[in-house]
Amino acid sequence: MDQGLELTILMPCLNEAETLATCIDKAQAYLARSGVRGEVIIADNGSTDGSQEIARAHGAVVKDIATRGYGSALIGGIEAARGRYVIMADSDHSYDFSALDPFVAKLREGYKLVMGNRFKGGIMPGAMPKLHRYLGNPVLTTVGRIFFGSPCGDFHCGLRGFEREAILALNLQAPGMEFASEMVVKATLQGLRITEVPTILHPDGRSRPPHLRSWRDGWRHLRFLLLFSPGWLFLYPGMALLLAGLAGMIWLAPSARTVGGVTLDVHSLLYASTALLVGAQSILFWIFAKIFGLREGFLPEDAGFRRLADRISLERGLIVGLLLLIIGIVLGAAALGSWSSAGFGTLRPTETMRLIIPSATMILLAFQLAYGCFFISVLEIRARR
Numbered sequence: 001m002d003q004g005l006e007l008t009i010l011m012p013c014l015n016e017a018e019t020l021a022t023c024i025d026k027a028q029a030y031l032a033r034s035g036v037r038g039e040v041i042i043a044d045n046g047s048t049d050g051s052q053e054i055a056r057a058h059g060a061v062v063k064d065i066a067t068r069g070y071g072s073a074l075i076g077g078i079e080a081a082r083g084r085y086v087i088m089a090d091s092d093h094s095y096d097f098s099a100l101d102p103f104v105a106k107l108r109e110g111y112k113l114v115m116g117n118r119f120k121g122g123i124m125p126g127a128m129p130k131l132h133r134y135l136g137n138p139v140l141t142t143v144g145r146i147f148f149g150s151p152c153g154d155f156h157c158g159l160r161g162f163e164r165e166a167i168l169a170l171n172l173q174a175p176g177m178e179f180a181s182e183m184v185v186k187a188t189l190q191g192l193r194i195t196e197v198p199t200i201l202h203p204d205g206r207s208r209p210p211h212l213r214s215w216r217d218g219w220r221h222l223r224f225l226l227l228f229s230p231g232w233l234f235l236y237p238g239m240a241l242l243l244a245g246l247a248g249m250i251w252l253a254p255s256a257r258t259v260g261g262v263t264l265d266v267h268s269l270l271y272a273s274t275a276l277l278v279g280a281q282s283i284l285f286w287i288f289a290k291i292f293g294l295r296e297g298f299l300p301e302d303a304g305f306r307r308l309a310d311r312i313s314l315e316r317g318l319i320v321g322l323l324l325l326i327i328g329i330v331l332g333a334a335a336l337g338s339w340s341s342a343g344f345g346t347l348r349p350t351e352t353m354r355l356i357i358p359s360a361t362m363i364l365l366a367f368q369l370a371y372g373c374f375f376i377s378v379l380e381i382r383a384r385r
Contacts, residue, residue: 007031007038007104008083008164011091012073017049019093019205024058026097036104042091043077045069071179075172078164087161092204094127095159102197103161112166112192115152115184116159116199126203129214136218143222144181147229150188152196156180156221159199166192177217178224185228189300228299230289238282241275248272249361253354266353273361280365284372287312291379309380317373321366328362331355 009027013020020042027040042055042062055062065076078086085107089095095116106114123133141155158180170186172179187194204210226233249272251257256265291309293299335355 005037005039005083006085007036008081008086009038009040009097009100010043010074010077010081010086010088011041012043012045012070012077012088013047013051013055013091014045014073015047015049015051015208016091016206017047017051017054018207020051020054020091021058022093022205023089023091023097024055024060028059030098030100033098034101034104038083039081041077041081043073043080045073067175069175069179070177071172071174071182074179078167081164084164085161086164086167087159089159090204092206092210094202094204096200096202099200100161103159106195106197107161107163110193111195112163113183113187113194114161115154115194115196116157117152117154117196118157118199118201119154120196121198121200123201124203127201131214136214140181140218140221140225143225144184147225147232148185148188150184151194152184152188154196154199155184157199162187174224176220178220181221181224182228185225189228191300228293230286230293230299234282234286234289238279238286240279242279242283245272245274245276245279249276249358253358255354256350266350266357269354269357273357276361277364277368280368284368287372287376288379291376295379309376312373312376314373314377317369317376321370321373323366324362324369325366328359328366331359331362335359 009031011020011023011027016023024040024042030036031038031040040060042051042060043065044052044055044062045065045068052062052064061080063077063080065073067076074088077088085104087100087103089097103114103116118128119137128137137154137156141153144150144152144155160183162183167183167187170183170190172182172186174182184194249269252264252266252269252272256263258264287309290299290302290305294302294305332355335352338352338355
C-alpha cells in the first residue's frame with residue numbers, strides 16, 4: 001500500500017467497452033475535484049473487446065485477473081490497490097463515480113465498511129428488474145439481517161467503500177457474485193463498524209444483457225448465507241423437529257389419540273419418530289459445522305459453544321449411546337415376547353408397532369450419537385494439530 005494514496009476506485013470489468021471510458025472519466029474527475037489523492041484500478045477478468053486498452057488510454061491502472069468470476073476480480077483488485085480506502089462499483093455506468101463524497105466522509109470518520117443503499121437513494125426507472133427489486137434483494141437482505149444481525153438494508157449494492165486492510169483481514173474467498181454477501185457477513189461477524197449512505201441506481205449503459213443470472217446467482221447468495229449460519233440451517237430446525245417428534249412419540253406411544261374427529265395412530269407415531277431422528281441428525285450437523293467453521297476461522301468465536309463442545313467427549317457420547325441402545329433392545333425384546341405369546345403367528349399391528357417403532361428409534365439414535373461423537377473427535381484432533 002502506498003501511504004501517500006488515500007483512495008483506490010476499483011471497477012471489475014469483463015467486456016465493458018461501451019461504458020468503461022465514461023466510468024473512468026467520472027472517477028478521475030471526482031479525484032481531481034475533491035482533492036483526494038487516489039488512483040483508478042480496473043480489475044479485468046479476461047475482456048476480449050479492448051476494454052484494457054480503453055482503460056489505459058483514460059489513465060486507469062489495469063490489473064489482469066486470470067481466475068474468472070466477479071469475486072475473483074474484486075479480490076485481485078483489492079490486493080493490487082494502493083489506497084488506504086477502496087471504493088468499488090460496477091463499470092456498467094449504473095453508479096455515479098462523481099458522487100463519492102458521502103463514502104469518503106464516512107470512511108474518514110472511522111467506518112470500516114460503507115454500504116450504498118439503493119432503496120434509500122432511489123432506483124431509476126428500468127434500473128433494476130422487478131424480480132430483484134421486490135423479491136430477490138428484499139428477501140436475501142432480510143435473511144442476512146435476521147441470521148447475522150447486520151445493519152445493512154441493501155446487502156447487494158454494488159457501490160461500497162471500505163478500509164483496505166480491514167477487508168483483506170477478512171480473508172474473502174467467494175469467486176462469484178456471492179462475494180457481495182461474503183463481505184457484509186464477515187464484516188458483521190467480525191464486529192467491523194458498518195454504515196450506509198443513500199445511493200442512486202441508474203440503468204446500465206450496455207446494449208448487451210448483464211452478467212448477472214437471477215435465479216442462479218440468487219441461489220448462490222442464499223446458499224452462502226445458510227452455510228455461514230449453521231444455527232439457522234441446522235440447529236433451530238433440528239431442535240424444532242426433535243422436540244415435536246419426541247412430544248409426538250410420548251403422546252402416541254400408549255394408545256391412539258383422537259383430535260377433532262381425526263384419529264392419530266401408529267402411522268403418526270412413525271412420522272413422529274422420523275421427525276425425532278431427523279432433528280437429532282440436524283443438531284449433530286450443527287455441531288460439526290460449528291467446529292469446522294471455528295477451526296477454519298470463518299465463524300466468530302463462540303464461548304458458549306466452546307464450553308458445550310468441551311463437555312461432548314467420545315466416552316460420554318458412547319455411554320449415552322449405549323443406554324439408548326439398551327432401551328431399544330429392551331423394547332424390541334418386549335415386542336418379541338408379545339409375538340412369542342401368540343405362537344409367532346399373526347399379531348395386531350397397531351399394538352406391536354407401539355413397541356417396534358420406539359425400539360427402532362432408540363437403536364438408530366444410539367448409532368447416530370456414537371458415530372457423531374467419533375466424528376467430533378476426529379475434528380477436534382485436527383483442530384489441536
